[in-house]
Amino acid sequence: MNIRITSIPVIFLLFILASCNQNEEKHIEFENDRLEQIENHTNKVVLSSEVKWEKLNPVRGDDSPQAGTIRGNRNGTKPTGFLAKFADGFSSPPHIHNVTYRAVVIKGSIHNDDPNASTMWMKPGSFWTQPIGESHITSAKGNENIALVEIDHGPYLVQPIEEAYDNGERPVNIDASNIVWLGSDKSTWIDSKSDVQLSFLWENKQSRSIFIKFPASYTGKLESNGSALHAVIIQGELNYDMPKQKQKILDAGSYFSSIDTAIHTISNVTQQDVLVYIRTNGNIKIY
Known part of the structure; x- marks a missing residue:
């Protein structure tokens, strides 16, 4: 009798452990199936070497920054993201845009602010926003100066400061160190x-x-x-x-x-x- 009484809990414990292992294996299989199903269709990659560059503001000719679209269309109406490349020493005349944009410095040093503001060189990892209709200048220094620029819709246009206006938004400049x-x-x-x-x-x-x-x-x-x-x-x-x-x-x-x-x-x-x-x-x- 003693043998039977002590062996029943052991058998029951082994049954529980086996069930747990089976459940764990099923859980792992479920997770793997889920990952496989989710990953199959919509993931997309664009390498930096695959970006095609063109003039950001063609009317400026060779003085124009370069632009490389990575999603959307700057000349269309959909949300768009593009890379902007500036030559060393570049400085734009005061101007406005017809859309608000957000930007991140990727390489070099970039300044973007009111035409009368003191120069603040933003390093890689810095973030800024430029409200629609607000007069500003953009400058760059360094062997290679690149920023990511995002707009909620196009077209992305450069317009004269005579058309400037205040829509209530305020620009944001956040240095990488902050x-x-x-x-x-x-x-x-x-x-x-x-x-x-x-x-x-x-x-x-x-x-x-x-x-x-x-x-x-x-x-x-x-x-x-x-x-x-x-x-x-x-x-x-x-x-x-x-x-x-x-x-x-x-x-x-x-x-x-x-x-x-x-x-x-x-x-x-x-x-x-x-x-x-x-x-x-x-x-x-x-x-």
């Missing part, structure tokens, strides 16, 4: 085991933009649940696993995106942080 970073203890978007950091830059009813800083030796996934996610590498180099394709190496100015719920598998195999700018109309999870 970015406020949040870790997993401050944001539920970051897994508690991750050293990734993020910073919220702006938000409206349609979308938001954030910086994400991936530390050295990071390997993980970025999941988004919105109908659109646009990401541009601002600093560093990121390895990106395209579904059913070879791994892509994304350097500064490269771009990845997705439509609808998606998972982006990425890694930072370098010994430096990688800074990514993301615009999305949903939430994200980094793990």
Whole structure:
């Protein structure tokens, strides 16, 4: 009797452990199936080497900055993101734009402000906004000066300051040194085991933009649940696993995106942080 009484709990315990292992295996299979299903269709990558450059303001001829569109169409009506390249010593005349834009410095030093403002050179990782209708100048210095520029709709036009007006918006200039970073203890978007950091830059009813800083030796996934996610590498180099394709190496100015719920598998195999700018109309999870 003693043998029977002590052996029943042992058998029951083994049954429970076996059931747990089966459930765990099913959970892993479910997660793998889910990742495979999500990753199959909408992930897209544009390498910086694939960007095609043209004159940003053709009427200025050879004095015009260069523009390389990575999504949308500057001359159309859809939301657009493009790279703007300025020659060393470039300085625009005072002017306005017919749309508000947001921008991030990728390379070099860029100044953007009221024509009478003191020069403030913004380094890579700095963020600024330029309201519609407000007079300003843009200058650059350095061997290579590149910024990411985003507009909510086109066409993107340069207009004379005689047409300037105040629409109530105020420009924002945030130097890279003044970015406020949040870790997993401050944001539920970051897994508690991750050293990734993020910073919220702006938000409206349609979308938001954030910086994400991936530390050295990071390997993980970025999941988004919105109908659109646009990401541009601002600093560093990121390895990106395209579904059913070879791994892509994304350097500064490269771009990845997705439509609808998606998972982006990425890694930072370098010994430096990688800074990514993301615009999305949903939430994200980094793990």
